[in-house]
Amino acid sequence: MVEIRGGRRSTPKNDEPPKSMRERFDEIRTAAANIPRAFRLVWGADRNGTIMMALMTVISSLLPAAQAWVGALIVDAVVDAVTAQTPAIEGLRTALPLLVAEFGLLLIGAAIGQWRRLYEHVLNSQMGHYINTQIIRKALTLDLHYFEDPAFYDKLQNARREADFRALSIINGSFMVVQNLLTLLSFAALLLAFSPLITLILFGATIPAFIAQGRFSSLYFRMLTWRAPEFRRMQYLEHVLTVDSSVKEVKLFGLGEPLLKRYSATFWSFFKEDVALARRRSLISLLLGLLASASYYGAYAWIVFVTIAGSITIGGMTLYLTLFRNSQGTFQGLFDNIARLYENGLFMDNLFGFLAIEPQIARQAVAVPMPQQLRHGLEFRNVSFRYPGREDWALREVNLTIAPGEKLALVGPNGAGKTTLIKLLTRLYDPTEGQILLDGVDLRDYDPDQLRSRIGVIFQDFVRYQLSARENIGFGQIDRLEDTTRIDDAAERGGADEVVAELPGGMETMLGRWFNEGHELSGGQWQKVALSRAFMRDGEVLVLDEPTAALDAEREYEIFQRFRALTEGKIAVLISHRFSTVRMADRIAVFEGGRITEIGSHRELLAHGGTYARLFEMQAEGYR
Numbered sequence: 105m106v107e108i109r110g111g112r113r114s115t116p117k118n119d120e121p122p123k124s125m126r127e128r129f130d131e132i133r134t135a136a137a138n139i140p141r142a143f144r145l146v147w148g149a150d151r152n153g154t155i156m157m158a159l160m161t162v163i164s165s166l167l168p169a170a171q172a173w174v175g176a177l178i179v180d181a182v183v184d185a186v187t188a189q190t191p192a193i194e195g196l197r198t199a200l201p202l203l204v205a206e207f208g209l210l211l212i213g214a215a216i217g218q219w220r221r222l223y224e225h226v227l228n229s230q231m232g233h234y235i236n237t238q239i240i241r242k243a244l245t246l247d248l249h250y251f252e253d254p255a256f257y258d259k260l261q262n263a264r265r266e267a268d269f270r271a272l273s274i275i276n277g278s279f280m281v282v283q284n285l286l287t288l289l290s291f292a293a294l295l296l297a298f299s300p301l302i303t304l305i306l307f308g309a310t311i312p313a314f315i316a317q318g319r320f321s322s323l324y325f326r327m328l329t330w331r332a333p334e335f336r337r338m339q340y341l342e343h344v345l346t347v348d349s350s351v352k353e354v355k356l357f358g359l360g361e362p363l364l365k366r367y368s369a370t371f372w373s374f375f376k377e378d379v380a381l382a383r384r385r386s387l388i389s390l391l392l393g394l395l396a397s398a399s400y401y402g403a404y405a406w407i408v409f410v411t412i413a414g415s416i417t418i419g420g421m422t423l424y425l426t427l428f429r430n431s432q433g434t435f436q437g438l439f440d441n442i443a444r445l446y447e448n449g450l451f452m453d454n455l456f457g458f459l460a461i462e463p464q465i466a467r468q469a470v471a472v473p474m475p476q477q478l479r480h481g482l483e484f485r486n487v488s489f490r491y492p493g494r495e496d497w498a499l500r501e502v503n504l505t506i507a508p509g510e511k512l513a514l515v516g517p518n519g520a521g522k523t524t525l526i527k528l529l530t531r532l533y534d535p536t537e538g539q540i541l542l543d544g545v546d547l548r549d550y551d552p553d554q555l556r557s558r559i560g561v562i563f564q565d566f567v568r569y570q571l572s573a574r575e576n577i578g579f580g581q582i583d584r585l586e587d588t589t590r591i592d593d594a595a596e597r598g599g600a601d602e603v604v605a606e607l608p609g610g611m612e613t614m615l616g617r618w619f620n621e622g623h624e625l626s627g628g629q630w631q632k633v634a635l636s637r638a639f640m641r642d643g644e645v646l647v648l649d650e651p652t653a654a655l656d657a658e659r660e661y662e663i664f665q666r667f668r669a670l671t672e673g674k675i676a677v678l679i680s681h682r683f684s685t686v687r688m689a690d691r692i693a694v695f696e697g698g699r700i701t702e703i704g705s706h707r708e709l710l711a712h713g714g715t716y717a718r719l720f721e722m723q724a725e726g727y728r
């Protein structure tokens with residue numbers, strides 16, 4: 105399993121030193137363990153299809169021996185008729201039931217082949233959806249820190265790449281292994297009676313190819329797994345070069361060809377390594393294939409010799425030649441399918457490794473019910489926090505109380521810890537040290553989903569959903585998406601009502617340019633929609649992180665003149681660099697270096713003459 109965090113990733117080399125026996129055993133054991141798990145995935149996607157595939161496998165496994173036996177009987181019937189000089193009609197009448205039987209076996213094989221292709225198509229479609237759903241559902245349960253870790257995206261890339269194809273290949277491969285084994289058992293009953301030595305030579309000649317295929321499967325898996333960062337970089341460059349959000353800068357700065365060259369360079373780097381591995385695989389497979397062919401023709405010569413010597417009939421010779429040819433092909437197919445199972449099992453470990461990731465935000469088995477109305481408010485008690493994998497503290501010994509209905513503004517330079525405080529408040533992270541209390545209860549004792557349902561938040565990097573205006577606003581309270589009155593009220597509070605009034609389809613207008621009939625908004629209009637989305641939630645806490653950065657001065661002034669009315673009875677936490685906005689708050693907390701260095705009202709902080717006063721005067725000077 106690929107670890108989310110670990111040592112430095114080494115660059116794959118085709119000429120890397122061989123693995124130890126223990127490492128190979130562990131790798132084989134991992135691949136084998138993933139086979140039943142893949143079956144459970146396919147079973148979960150389509151039970152009926154899986155059962156039908158199993159039934160067709162059993163029937164298909166018995167067809168080759170039956171066809172070879174019937175074919176031998178037909179040859180012997182013809183030889184007997186010729187030797188006895190039986191009239192043609194009589195000879196045909198004797199052989200006709202056998203011909204009908206062979207035709208029936210042929211029809212059964214053709215029908216099963218078509219049905220198998222049909223069920224493979226159905227299973228493939230369902231598997232793709234089922235596995236993607238599993239991956240997305242797992243991602244929804246994970247904490248924010250995973251999404252801020254590049255190694256997580258490598259693991260996600262490896263999990264998503266070919267996962268549905270690999271799972272279906274495991275099912276097909278497993279069924280083919282069973283089919284090959286059953287077919288070989290039916291062949292073995294006939295071949296061993298003829299010559300155990302010939303049987304051993306035919307089957308043994310395919311073993312070296314099997315070992316080589318396993319070796320190359322392991323190399324291919326490791327190469328693709330280690331290449332995950334390069335693949336993600338290619339996807340990112342492709343995204344930058346083809347989406348509306350970046351096309352303006354790409355054109356204006358002439359970034360198109362330079363970034364395309366980077367994209368191509370990454371591709372060709374992987375391509376050369378892939379081709380080199382494929383060439384080695386093909387050459388060795390060719391040489392080992394010649395060995396298998398030589399053993400077959402040796403057995404061919406022997407069967408011709410014993411037939412001429414009169415030890416077996418012409419029909420017997422036909423039967424054994426068919427068995428020689430088919431058994432070696434089946435035995436080689438068995439090893440090929442096992443090698444593919446091994447390769448696919450390794451790739452599936454990426455998926456199962458991703459699905460095994462557990463969230464770090466703890467959930468109590470019995471959560472404390474959320475209070476219906478806040479009586480004591482919020483308290484940050486000696487809260488310190490540092491991001492996973494970092495040594496520096498994002499917050500250090502923060503002590504802060506926010507009373508019910510109080511409006512608190514957070515100011516300070518970028519990176520001072522303001523947004524981090526909000527992430528802790530919403531339990532996107534838990535404090536490294538200290539406690540955050542809501543009405544005297546540690547946030548960790550509440551259910552995270554219930555806690556977040558009572559907090560309305562708009563971050564400065566809010567999402568611009570390429571969906572209707574109604575959905576863009578209504579997503580603030582998803583269970584009230586059909587409540588037209590609630591949506592209209594939220595739009596009025598956040599200022600999106602004016603935006604919607606100008607749209608050709610009103611609330612049903614598609615926003616953005618990704619889909620047909622989409623209507624693009626300006627930055628300020630998008631921010632009004634996002635602000636309305638925050639007001640959609642009827643919670644006790646409202647958090648606004650740079651809520652008016654893209655609004656014009658008139659609209660910002662209008663919203664914050666109504667700020668107290670809009671947040672009546674709620675705790676409101678406001679992050680802003682505009683002092684004309686924050687001065688309306690009851691108290692203002694100044695963050696510097698992850699600590700609160702000043703706190704008080706606008707007048708108190710100006711009178712204090714500290715950092716806030718200095719920054720306020722600097723900003724005010726720009727308007728004089």
